[in-house]
Structure formats: structure tokens, C-alpha cells
Amino acid sequence: MNNTTSPIRFVNVMRYVTPLREGGSMPAIAEADDDFLYVLKFRGAGQGIKALIAELIGGELARALGLKVPEIVFANLDTAFGRTEPDEEIQDLLKASVGLNLGLHYLESSITFDPAVYTINASLASQIVWLDCLITNVDRTARNTNMLMWGRELWLIDHGASLYFHHTWTNWKEHALRPFAQVKDHVLLPQASQLDSADLAGRAILTEERIRAIVSLVPDEWLLADTQEAGDANERREVYIQFLTTRIASSEIFVKAAQHARESLI
Known part of the structure; x- marks a missing residue:
């Protein structure tokens, strides 16, 4: 790790x-x-x-x-x-x-993950579902899994549909505290039986320090591309940090929603 x-x-x-x-x-x-x-x-x-x-x-x-x-x-x-x-x-x-x-x-010769062909263990499935609930990733469905099999391992790709709060921006605090309703369509939800364990591990790893380090990687020019938004690059970067830290601090909201959605499937 x-x-x-x-x-x-x-x-x-x-x-x-x-x-x-x-x-x-x-x-x-x-x-x-x-x-x-x-x-x-x-x-x-x-x-x-x-x-x-x-x-x-x-x-x-x-x-x-x-x-x-x-x-x-x-x-x-x-x-x-x-x-x-x-x-x-x-x-x-x-x-x-x-x-x-x-x-x-580019993962040459990789194969698109097919849930009908490959079985993912509960621990890994729970980690991925937890992550996608955290970042509100709407694009990990059976129709479009955005996962690849390469070297006999599962690889995650394409997170561009995540963090959709930044398309409206002004109500990010509300988004941070919402359950992730789209988890019901997550391709790995049926296997995600260890969400509580994934939550404990995720909260321990994704500290505010770690999140700040990751968000600091975003170039200023990307953050300033939308001239309709207020604030300089550091102020906009801080919103991403606060969104993620708030969401992690309240992770029981999206974890319980995911568990309820899973119960309706099994």
C-alpha cells in the first residue's frame, strides 16, 4: 500500500x-x-x-x-x-x-472486466464500492464497468464522472453529506459484503494530510479554467479538500445507504 x-x-x-x-x-x-x-x-x-x-x-x-x-x-x-x-x-x-x-x-492487451466472467472477492469489491461512494462516481455500472483485467489483476480506470458537486459548486456542503443513491447500480455492490471493514480502512488511510497532498497535484490552470467561479486556485482547491474530508468524517451516511441498497439485491 x-x-x-x-x-x-x-x-x-x-x-x-x-x-x-x-x-x-x-x-x-x-x-x-x-x-x-x-x-x-x-x-x-x-x-x-x-x-x-x-x-x-x-x-x-x-x-x-x-x-x-x-x-x-x-x-x-x-x-x-x-x-x-x-x-x-x-x-x-x-x-x-x-x-x-x-x-x-495504456494497459496493452487488457480485457474489459465482465462480471459474468470474473468474480471479485468481497474485500476488494467493498473497497471499490466505498471509494466510489466517497467520490460519487456514477460510472461503474454493469453497462460500463470502467475496470480492466490486466496481468490477472483488476485495474480501475476512468474516474472523470466523479465529484459531480463541482459542476454546481455552490452547494458542495450539501453534496458532502448526502448518501450516494446511484450505488444501487454499482456493478460490484452484490459482492461488497465488507463495507464496514472497508470504511474503517479507508478512513484510516485517507487522512486530511493525505487528501491535501492528492488535491495539491491538481494544476492551477485547471482549477482556474472556469472563469465563472469565485476564488483563486488555492481557494478552489480547498473546496475539494473540505468536500472529501467532510464526506469521510460522515462516511456512515453513504455506507449505510450502500448496505441498504445491497440488501435489496440479495
Whole structure:
């Protein structure tokens, strides 16, 4: 289990390999100047920079809990990149994404997690359900599990639909104290029989110090991208910290809701 928060590496995107036409974010596989392939999440995609913030915070919280997450990097896109791209839609996306984007190490030959094929033990399932309740991740359903099997292990991907309080922002305190109603659709809820244990472990690991370290990784330019919001980068960063620490301090609210939802399934 990780006891420290590692800095995020910076890479330069050198080659656009192929689009991954999934959802509205239009991620792509791209090669960087370190010769590795990454699944690139673009700042100019329809979901916007807030999806990158959620991806970064959610992914690093998962890693802190000891869950498997591909390495996350900051991926710089040069103004000249994509000029020769023949697809106009992709070219527009690349033009709108000049600057700092987010990449996840590409897990080549990985297989999408299928609950009908793979069985996840109760401890791991409970950890993942607890995390997704904490960050209000609405996108871990049977229809779209956002989990991969790679190296015979379960890997978590795509946390961009988390922390949806930041799309309204002003009522974050109310969101922090709400149960997570969408847990009823979580693909791993039937296996999550150890939520109390997951809660104890999660609360012990995700201290305010750990949360501050993770949120501090978010670049100022991402936090300041929405000019309609009040406050400087540090003030906006503090809201994420307070949301998460408040939610963890009141975790019995979302844990009990998840347990009740699970009881209705079994």
C-alpha cells in the first residue's frame, strides 16, 4: 500500500495513434516522448477540464487505498500537434486541447472486466464500492464497468464522472453529506459484503494530510479554467479538500445507504 503521494510526471505528446470513441470525451491512444503509450483525456473534450480534475483526484485516491490504477501523467499538447489529422472532428478536439492534458498508461492487451466472467472477492469489491461512494462516481455500472483485467489483476480506470458537486459548486456542503443513491447500480455492490471493514480502512488511510497532498497535484490552470467561479486556485482547491474530508468524517451516511441498497439485491 502506498504511504506517500508521488509527484505526477510530465510528458510531451508526440504521436496520435488512434481514437477511442467512447462516450462524449473522445479519448485517444497517443505516444509520448518517453516512448510509452497513454490513453489521453483531452481538456477540449465535451466533459471539459473538470473531468480531468476528477480523473486525477479519483485515480490518486484509489491508488492511496492500494487499488490498481494505471500511472497518471500530465500530457502536454503542442500547438503544432494534429495539424495533419484528416478527421476534422479530431483536429478540432486537438486544437481545443493545446496545453496540459491528462494521460493514463495504456494497459496493452487488457480485457474489459465482465462480471459474468470474473468474480471479485468481497474485500476488494467493498473497497471499490466505498471509494466510489466517497467520490460519487456514477460510472461503474454493469453497462460500463470502467475496470480492466490486466496481468490477472483488476485495474480501475476512468474516474472523470466523479465529484459531480463541482459542476454546481455552490452547494458542495450539501453534496458532502448526502448518501450516494446511484450505488444501487454499482456493478460490484452484490459482492461488497465488507463495507464496514472497508470504511474503517479507508478512513484510516485517507487522512486530511493525505487528501491535501492528492488535491495539491491538481494544476492551477485547471482549477482556474472556469472563469465563472469565485476564488483563486488555492481557494478552489480547498473546496475539494473540505468536500472529501467532510464526506469521510460522515462516511456512515453513504455506507449505510450502500448496505441498504445491497440488501435489496440479495
